[in-house]
Structures are given as C-alpha cells and as structure tokens.
Amino acid sequence: MAVVDSEFGEWPLKRLMTEVVGTGTKSAEDMSREQAMEAMRRILAGEPDHTTLGAFWLANRWKHNNAEELAAFTDVMAEHVEYAEPEVDPVDCGANYDGKGKTAVLGVGAGVVAAAAGTPVVVHSGDRVPTQKQDAYKHVLDELGVRTELEPDESADMVDDTGFGFYYQPNFNPTIHALWERRDNMGVRTFVNTIETIANPAKASTHLGSFYHLAFAKKMVNTFEASEHHDLHRVVMFQGMEGYDDIRPGYTKVAEWTDGEFDDFEIETAEYGMDFEYDDLGVDEADVAGDSARITEAVLTGEREDRFADAVAVNAALRIYAREDADSIQEGLEMARDAIDSGAAADVLEDLRAF
Template identity: 30%
Template sequence: MFKESLGKVTQRENLSDAEVVEFIEDMRDGVISETQIAGFLVALLAKGPSADEVAAIVRAMRANCVLIDPQVDGKLTDMCGTGGGLRTFNVSSANAILAAAAGVPVAKHGSRSISASSGSADALEALGINVELTPEQGEKLIEGIGISFLYAPNFHPLMLKVYFPELALGIKTIFFTLIGPLINPAGAPHHVMGVYQPQMVDLVADAVAQLEMKHVIVAHGVDGLDEISILGPTQVAEVKDGRIEKYEIAPEDFGFERASFKDVQGGDPAFNAAAIIDVFEGRDQGPRRDFLVLNNGFALYVGGVASSPEEGMKLAQETLDSGRAAEKLTEFAAASHRISPVD
C-alpha cells in the first residue's frame, strides 16, 4: 500500500485520510525504511500538502503521541512559529510567559532549534527554566502555576522517525514546520501560530478549521517573519469555531511605529534570554517591547482574557509595567526545577 500512496503523491494526487493513517502507522511500526520515509517526505513537499492531508496527519500523529489533560480555569493556549522565517529574539517564548502572567493558562509546545540559532527550548533554558519535564510534570506545572514548556521529543516518539531522514536530506519538510506546531500534546484549542510563507496562511487555516481547535490566529509577516510583524504588514487568518476570517494588519493600526529587523534581531540563546529579561524588567522600552506587546495582544485575545487584540495589548503593557511578567518568569524557573526529576 505504501508504494501506491507514494505513487499517488508523486503524481501530485492527494491522499485520503485512510492512506495518511496507514503511512503514519507503517512508519510507527517500522514497516517502511528510512529511505522510503525520505522519499515520501520529498514527494509530499514537492506536491505541496493539501489542507485535508495536513489535518489527517495531525490527527494521526496525535493518536500516536503522549497526551496530557491539564485541568485549568480558562482557555488553554499555545503560541509558536513554524520557524524558517527571519530570526528574532524568540518573541513566542516571551509571549508565552507574558500571557501566563496576564492570566492565560499556557501549554507552550516546542523543541530545540532546527532553523534558528535559538529555538524555544534553547531560549527558555537560558532563562533558567527546566525544559525537559516528563509529561506528568508538565501537566502538574500547568495546573500549579499556569504555564509549562512541553518538550516535543518527550511526547512525540514518531517525530524521531522523521527527524533522521530529514537530517539526511538536508531539507525541511512539513513535519517540523507545519505539523509540529499543530500537535500540542495538551490539545490546547487556542493558538497563535506564525508561518514563514504567505501560502501557508490559507493552508494552515483550512486545516485548523477541520480540527478540534476553537480559536486560532494564523499569521505571516510579509517581510518574512513567522510572527505578527512589527516591521510591516501581517496577513492574518482567524479561525473561530471552524469559521475563517482573513484580514491584514500593520503596526500603526495599533499605535506602534514600524521597526527595522536589526531592532528585533535575535542571536544565541544567552543573547535572546537577556533581551527578554530586559523587556520584562523594564530596561528595554523600545521596538522589542512593542513587538512583544503586539503579539501578546493577540495571544490574550485568543486566550480569552481580552475581548479584542487592542484590549489585549493594553493588558500586556499593564502586565509588563506592574512587574508581573518578571515575577512569572522567576516563578516558572523555580517551579520547573522544584518539580524535577520526580514529583
């Protein structure tokens, strides 16, 4: 059956849900080799996945991962980028901590760097956070302090089946760019997701509309950012209860001046951690803070503590100015080590 599915993809035909499930299960069970997996990944990338295929892969991957079910008051939320865009100072990691400080329960799902010099796990680790918690510890941390980092390799053993063929190919396929951000093991139904290519906005939004997700912002900064951009316009698809609304925004719509890339450019994990701390502790009142507040406004809107992105941005500024973001970072770091290695 694998050969038939590979043949279909090679001929630029879309796979059925059953064919997608069979591929994932064959990969899980070792029925197909790394060479065959690599061939499938390249063929799917060359064809371009359909929204139906993305949704089917997400469902199949979630059926084969370690799931958790944190009990929270509020709307469990994740925020991340696909990677592959311009490299900023890990604004999504700062966004997660700021959102938790403002009252949104956060299940921040991610891994170490693939495309950037510093991925979310790298930045959070440099901030003093233990990122390699067990699933049980991650669940308890969300319930206890309102945030945890869910380190993808501890939840998704199947991703290793994709990782080595992808590494050998030397290219990025959809599993780490599109699929990874959509398979949050806590099932966070609220999400702000940045994508690095404009065509991904519609693709991801159409896939999300088929999944059990309640309120999702899919954003692409037209300058190449996989975030809501402080540099220029951002294409947005807002998915709410299966309905999709598309629009374009710009920093000046919310009272911010456009920045240059060098103003928000990232570096290694230590550099990015220092940049985040400077914003949290009030020393940096410039474009990095604006960039974070802009993104956090949408996170607080999706997370249900603000009725609009504008209201969310106001709350984000208040949370920073009050010192609650810095306090949440300190609490997060301490609790992540206190709960380890066994609780």
C-alpha cells in the same frame, strides 16, 4: 492485484510513489485519507526503506499536501502523543520547531506577559530540529534558567502553577522525535515540520500560529476542521518573522477562525506601538537564544522600554486576544503593558525559574 500487509494495508510508500504522489508535477494526485493515514503509520513504525521514505517526503513537498492529507497525518501522530491537560485552558503556541536564526525569539516574553495578564499560554518545541536546527522556545528558556526537559504531566503542572508552560517534544511526541536523523538527512523541510507544530499537547481549545501567505492559514484551518482528533474552538494566525509566531512589523495580515467561521483582516503594527522595521528586531546570529533571553528578562523586569518591549507587548496582546480575554488587540495591548508595569510579568518569570 495489490498485496495486503496484515499490519498496515495495501499502500506501502513505494506503491504510493509509483501510482499516486510521485508520478510527476502535473500527473501527481492527492492521497485519500486512508492512504495518508496508512503512509503515516508505516513511517512512524519505521517500516519504509530510507530511500523510499526520502523520496516520498520530497514528492509530497513538490506536490503540496492538501488539508485532508495533513489532517490524516496529524491524526495518526496524535495516536502516539502523550497528552497532559492542565486544569486551565491555555492558548497553544506552535511555532516552527526548527527555530529562528536572525531575529529575537519573542514568544517566551510574550507568553509570560500574557500569563501575567490572566491568559495562560503553552509553548512547545524540540531541540535543534531539522532542517534549520536553530534556536527555538526550548533554548531561550534554557538560557533563562527555566527547566525544559519535562515530562508531560510536569508541563501541565507548570501551566497551572505559573500560567505559562513548556512541553518538550522528545517526551510528549517521541515517535516524531525518533525521525530526527531521517529528517536531518533530507536537507529540506517535510510535512512533519508542519504537523508537529499542531500536536497541541495540552489539548488547548485555542491555537495561535503564523504564516507567510494567507493561503497557508486557510489550509491550516481546513486541516483542523478535517482532523478527527482536534476539537478546537478558535484559531488565530498572523504573518510571522522567520516562520515563527512573532508578528511581523509593519503591514501584516491576521486570520481568525472561530467555530467554523473564517475571517481575515489587515493591521499596521505601528498603530500598536511597533513603529519600526523587521531588521530592528535582529540579534547576534551566533547567539540568538542568549540574546533573546537577555532581552526577554530585561523587558519583563521593566529595564527595557525600547522596540523589543513594544514587540513583546504586541505579541502578548495577540495571545490575549486569541483566547478572547480581550475584545480587541488594543485592549489586549493595554492588559499586556499593565502586566509589565505592575511587576506581574517579572513575578511569573521568577515562578518559572522556581518550578
């Protein structure tokens, strides 16, 4: 007979390992929503033995979590998130928190350009998140002289004041941040890397993300649908570089979900001005954040009109299109280029620095 823990329930991680998720690659089963929620509550409370927690995370990585499990993990995480809604309804950009190590981080520039075009944007990240512990949104903003270690209410004010806002994980999602050491000791990504990107701290109605394979985009949409916390209107995802929300040059897929309807389509980025290769967006691997910041400022001020400017404009267009502020990516691209040419994007950057 199972022993019921008065605080959590009857499914400690060790039992889930031996009876459900850890029995082997062919015999492992998916957890019920209730089991997954109990597991996440125990994890966030620091209850599991460290060895058991590592084994549980690894078993789930091998098994592959389904959307119901991810939604359960997300809903428990949401119970601990400090949400701060701006007055505007922004696009939520949740790139992989463990960052990029080879190509420029374009999301800051793209978000600022979109904001200047009238599409408010929210980005969020931590600081050197495992496993890669590479450069993310925070580090580019730091290099640009923009405050990042904000309280959630300050982040919401930043969105309303400038059109662009940054939310800092240790302040809005402290229980996930508290797992940093355990995640670092794993050496591989876990399902926490997935769910932290959809915390949506501004409670936006539109989410923009990326995927390697279309099946992952479908799984994330199903996760949003299964979540009892999220109430999104629209999700747009595309094949990104290094798992980040920077669209991949060349042939790529875009997936969109609006109020329960899923669709996907293919684009050639050359048709939108990105007529170059993946490696053409490479930067100094020893200074990804610094190079990305210098590129961002030069693009926003109109000093660069090269491949990086084209890439920032297209990524801004995707954000504008995601929020339905443009009827097509092409229309969004025209709005993005106007925001740069008019000086509006440079003005948003200065507003961010002054915030």
